[in-house]
Amino acid sequence: MLAAKVVMDQGVHVEGLNFFTGFCVEGHTHAIRKRESSKPKRNNALWVAEQLGIKLHIVDVIEPYKQVLLQPKHGYGSNMNPCLDCKSFMVGKALEWTQANGFDFIITGEVIGQRPMSQRADTMPVIQKESGAGDRLLRPLCGKHLPATLPEREGWIDREKLLDITGRSRKAQMALAAKYGFVDYATPAGGCCFLTDESYSRKLVDLWQARGNRDYELDDIMLLKVGRHIRPRPNFKLIVGREEGENNFLEGYRKQYVHLRHVSHLGPLVLIDGTLGENDLLLAAQIAARFGQGRDAAEVELAAIHLNGEIQQLHVKPTLAEQIAQEWYV
Numbered sequence: 566m567l568a569a570k571v572v573m574d575q576g577v578h579v580e581g582l583n584f585f586t587g588f589c590v591e592g593h594t595h596a597i598r599k600r601e602s603s604k605p606k607r608n609n610a611l612w613v614a615e616q617l618g619i620k621l622h623i624v625d626v627i628e629p630y631k632q633v634l635l636q637p638k639h640g641y642g643s644n645m646n647p648c649l650d651c652k653s654f655m656v657g658k659a660l661e662w663t664q665a666n667g668f669d670f671i672i673t674g675e676v677i678g679q680r681p682m683s684q685r686a687d688t689m690p691v692i693q694k695e696s697g698a699g700d701r702l703l704r705p706l707c708g709k710h711l712p713a714t715l716p717e718r719e720g721w722i723d724r725e726k727l728l729d730i731t732g733r734s735r736k737a738q739m740a741l742a743a744k745y746g747f748v749d750y751a752t753p754a755g756g757c758c759f760l761t762d763e764s765y766s767r768k769l770v771d772l773w774q775a776r777g778n779r780d781y782e783l784d785d786i787m788l789l790k791v792g793r794h795i796r797p798r799p800n801f802k803l804i805v806g807r808e809e810g811e812n813n814f815l816e817g818y819r820k821q822y823v824h825l826r827h828v829s830h831l832g833p834l835v836l837i838d839g840t841l842g843e844n845d846l847l848l849a850a851q852i853a854a855r856f857g858q859g860r861d862a863a864e865v866e867l868a869a870i871h872l873n874g875e876i877q878q879l880h881v882k883p884t885l886a887e888q889i890a891q892e893w894y895v
């Protein structure tokens with residue numbers, strides 16, 4: 566938002582690009598979960614574009630992004646975030662877009678020293694090189710610390726009006742936001758990508774281990790964002806809705822997964838991911854019963870709905886909380 570504004574203030578026409586990898590937090594989790602209802606349910610990229618009065622192009626990169634995540638040349642950050650490869654990939658995609666649409670250069674909001682992996686003095690040139698953007702990549706917020714880029718040399722951008730922000734603090738950015746009158750803005754320090762989240766990364770690794778390969782489909786990674794994931798045995802896991810919004814979301818998957826519904830008591834929808842062996846369904850139902858209002862009852866009735874539509878009634882004693890091993894929680 567700030568980088569765009571700095572450049573727009575120089576009379577340059579700017580349009581926004583927002584890459585959808587499937588791992589974005591915005592516009593999905595916030596929309597599903599009821600407890601987030603105090604926050605506006607909006608796509609922040611669209612909202613920012615509206616604030617700036619620019620066009621926004623949302624680019625679906627789900628398929629090509631798999632290669633970035635599964636085989637990052639520069640490895641991962643503290644979780645499953647391949648930030649350096651990811652940045653090079655996105656700037657590369659932006660370059661393709663500019664070439665196809667008659668634009669001259671790319672700007673990002675990157676700041677030297679802001680992030681430990683992709684925004685360091687020694688890694689920022691890597692992004693320029695590996696993306697192919699070279700000196701068509703301008704970072705207006707810290708441009709005074711960087712070699713002059715093509716738009717500066719061509720006189721499209723006045724280098725003197727670029728900024729010299731460095732480091733992890735967001736104080737300078739917040740002061741700039743205040744100067745521009747931006748009172749509302751998306752999280753100023755990340756938190757918009759699930760790959761940086763420890764719990765999400767654990768679930769992703771668990772999914773790959775359970776399936777014996779590291780591939781994924783969009784539905785897989787969407788479901789990792791929702792519910793409690795409990796794996797009592799290697800061959801299956803339960804996905805338990807934590808609240809109404811999540812249950813509603815999980816309902817959309819009921820035709821793709823064997824699932825459990827509470828009958829005798831109120832309780833969440835539970836999807837079962839994996840292949841069930843003998844007695845697995847019973848164990849799944851006992852655990853599922855623990856998360857309904859019958860958790861302390863002597864017996865709870867649930868219905869298991871199989872993929873062929875067959876409905877099986879199950880009467881189980883709920884598993885005690887202490888019997889659900891901590892390591893089952895993915």
Ligand code: SF4
Nearest residue numbers: 646647648651758760
């Ligand atoms: S936080 Fe996520 S989207 Fe951002 S650079 Fe890292 S991997 Fe890419």
